[in-house]
Amino acid sequence: MNIPLNKMENLKVKIFNSPEDMQKFSISEKLNGKKISFVPTMGYLHEGHLSLMREGKKYGDILVISIFVNPTQFGPNEDLNRYPRDFEGDLKKCESVGVDAIFYPTNENMYNKDFQTYVEVKKVTQNLCGLSRPIHFRGVATVVAKLFNIVQPDYAFFGEKDFQQLVVIKQMVKDLNFPIEIIGCPIVREHDGLAMSSRNAYLNDEERKQALCLYKSILKVKELFHNGIKNSKKLIDEAVKIIKSHPLAEIDYVKIVDINTMEDIEGEINKDALYALAVKIGKTRLIDNCKLLINKEA
Ligand code: AMP
Numbered sequence: 597m598n599i600p601l602n603k604m605e606n607l608k609v610k611i612f613n614s615p616e617d618m619q620k621f622s623i624s625e626k627l628n629g630k631k632i633s634f635v636p637t638m639g640y641l642h643e644g645h646l647s648l649m650r651e652g653k654k655y656g657d658i659l660v661i662s663i664f665v666n667p668t669q670f671g672p673n674e675d676l677n678r679y680p681r682d683f684e685g686d687l688k689k690c691e692s693v694g695v696d697a698i699f700y701p702t703n704e705n706m707y708n709k710d711f712q713t714y715v716e717v718k719k720v721t722q723n724l725c726g727l728s729r730p731i732h733f734r735g736v737a738t739v740v741a742k743l744f745n746i747v748q749p750d751y752a753f754f755g756e757k758d759f760q761q762l763v764v765i766k767q768m769v770k771d772l773n774f775p776i777e778i779i780g781c782p783i784v785r786e787h788d789g790l791a792m793s794s795r796n797a798y799l800n801d802e803e804r805k806q807a808l809c810l811y812k813s814i815l816k817v818k819e820l821f822h823n824g825i826k827n828s829k830k831l832i833d834e835a836v837k838i839i840k841s842h843p844l845a846e847i848d849y850v851k852i853v854d855i856n857t858m859e860d861i862e863g864e865i866n867k868d869a870l871y872a873l874a875v876k877i878g879k880t881r882l883i884d885n886c887k888l889l890i891n892k893e894a
Contacts (some may be wrong), residue, residue, distance in 0.1 A: 599750055607691065609691055613705065614699070622658075622746075622747055630658050631658070631659045631751070632747065632748060632751070634749030634753070635652050638679065639681055640686070640794035642784075642794065644784040646692075647781055648755060650700075653694060656751055656862055659694065659695050660811050663686060664699070664701055666789050668714075669739065671730070671731060675798075686722070705740065714734050714737075717768050719858075721733035724760050724849060724853065731775045737768050737872040744776060752776050752778055759885045762780045763856070765860060773871060790804075791884045803878045807877045810839070814884060814886045827865075828852045828864065828869075832850055835871070844891050846877050847876075855869055856868070869887070871887075
């Protein structure tokens with residue numbers, strides 16, 4: 597554990613490494629009548645994360661965040677080992693938004709050698725990211741269930757950037773009766789439209805330019821949809837055309853799905869939908885999405 601102790605003087609934010617200490621803190625705050633807002637993250641914080649935290653401040657009395665790069669949600673050939681980390685920078689950002697406590701566990705104190713219990717959300721995990729990352733949502737649901745038990749939040753905040761994840765967590769909370777309100781927060785973008793992501797740090801200059809193809813496809817799909825084109829295949833074809841005009845882009849999926857079930861919509865879109873895509877730019881896999889709402893402006 598490399599907490600930079602020399603930098604920790606005068607910090608207002610409390611840092612807990614052990615689940616037991618974190619849980620004790622939360623329980624004592626709750627016994628004092630305090631409501632807890634919680635933002636789970638994998639660190640390397642950016643404005644997207646901070647927007648969730650600012651929302652959290654509006655709800656609870658105490659704001660807890662977690663920083664944990666969860667190994668069980670990464671496949672064997674994914675970027676677990678090179679995932680960007682900057683605990684010192686994260687600390688400063690947490691202080692700037694008034695985080696009260698950071699849960700910053702080690703792999704060992706989250707998953708002991710005898711660990712053998714997993715949470716599987718069956719249906720909404722099947723499509724989209726579940727197709728190319730088969731163990732991903734099992735890892736996400738498991739770690740979030742653990743984090744909920746450790747942090748004991750009243751409110752938990754998730755970004756719509758990972759829309760399917762938000763749907764999976766809502767389903768888990770409903771199915772397993774967690775007494776927690778899940779709040780989805782809008783996607784925060786860079787000035788040119790690229791969705792903020794810790795993984796954007798992997799992109800070189802040329803890749804960064806071509807990464808804009810995801811957002812360009814979103815703008816096109818939205819424009820066509822609002823101009824009355826409701827045929828799913830037509831919209832996807834136009835989106836794919838844009839993405840394929842970027843030589844460094846390799847499509848994982850480009851889909852239009854039911855916003856609740858995450859099932860593909862074929863043919864006409866006559867219910868609220870989500871345009872969702874995952875595209876590799878060089879070696880970096882990026883995701884993005886936008887809502888296609890039938891009765892409202894998306
Ligand atoms: P991560 O650290 O990537 O696991 O993300 C932690 C939380 O921040 C998740 O709920 C994400 O959906 C959310 N998040 C990440 N990027 C953004 C963004 N650009 N806008 C809004 N929320 C985001």
